[in-house]
Amino acid sequence: MPNTITLTNQQSAVMKTYARFPITMAKGKGSQVWDDKGERYLDFTSGIATCNLGHVPDFVLEKVQQQLSQLWHCSNLYHIPNQEKLAELLIQNSFPGQVFFCNSGTEANEALIKLARKTAEMNGKESRKIITFKQSFHGRTLAALSATGQEKIQKGFSPLVEGFQYLEFNSFEALKELETIDACGVLLELVQGEGGVIPANKEWVLKLADICKSKDLLLMLDEVQTGMGRTGTLFAFEQYNIIPDIVSLAKGLGSGFPIGAIIASNEVSQAFVPGSHGSTFGGNPLATSAGLATVQYIVGKEMAKEAMELGDYLRVKLSELQKEHPKIKEIRGLGLLIGVVLEGSALETVKKLMENKVLALTAGEYVLRILPPLTASKSEVDGFIEALGKSLS
């Protein structure tokens, strides 16, 4: 049967930066969303790894509602208790350091890049170059897209921000090259999300971390997509036995409320002083009430462990499905950040899934990206697998 779903960018007064599916979302709860016609969908996109606790999670809703009636916004010229508490909670669960708050993943990476350059200046290091990797994705502002190792993201936006060099991801040859480059830091995703759900090789990461140490390069991780329990630990770096100098966060940090952050070691944090960086909205009382409740819930209820277990279950079910469907070429990922490499177009499969009332994503042309909420149930996974089986048939 030919597919009836077409993507359009011809809508309304909104700029055409997105090709949109013909669905208007009206309501969400847990793993379910309803469109404006009352049609229900199983949402295994989590708003692209953002609604990690499902839609409208009760605990976060309650805390945000309390804050809504108290104070929405005040500038960073004053103390913001939620911000302090959230920073402490992030530090307790990562590494000793300090936190800067902003509003998105891109902004978090902007802050990270600025902090890396400022640290180089503080330490009297000549080079401001940051090494990133091919197929990476770090965001859409000029510095973040310049850091991104994908020409299609950069096309048309020259001149790019100087000072980035892209190496081959997961390549030991590239590490040899790294040893010869004069730089101030390295930035990578431990699972390249947008680039095709490609987990970094553990040995490769350890070697990379060793080189960073010996060459005095900052080891910087973009955990915008991998963070907040998504990969089966609060931060993906826990599974790689490394401690970064700076890590960027966003997406799942606010359960859908816009918030981003960087965590930097105590030493590196010193490079930012009053006036170095800032944000009007960054870390405001409302955003940090969402962030605080989200992290309290993820840590308190051990949601990362749930993600690991449910991810294992989903992978087993996908492997069973693979036996019946040779179109499934490979299953990869970490925790509940899963990529299924298909023989044909992943977008066509997403459309077929949508006809079966299930939402999933692509990551590139051939990879189906599956991002269930960490709160999803095994029976919802079973429902997804059934729909995927039908969609592939």
Ligand SMILES: Cc1ncc(COP(=O)(O)O)c(C=O)c1O
């Ligand atoms: C790894 C990574 N970094 C940065 C970003 C940009 O985040 P945002 O869209 O919140 O600016 C994304 C978004 O997909 C991402 O996956």
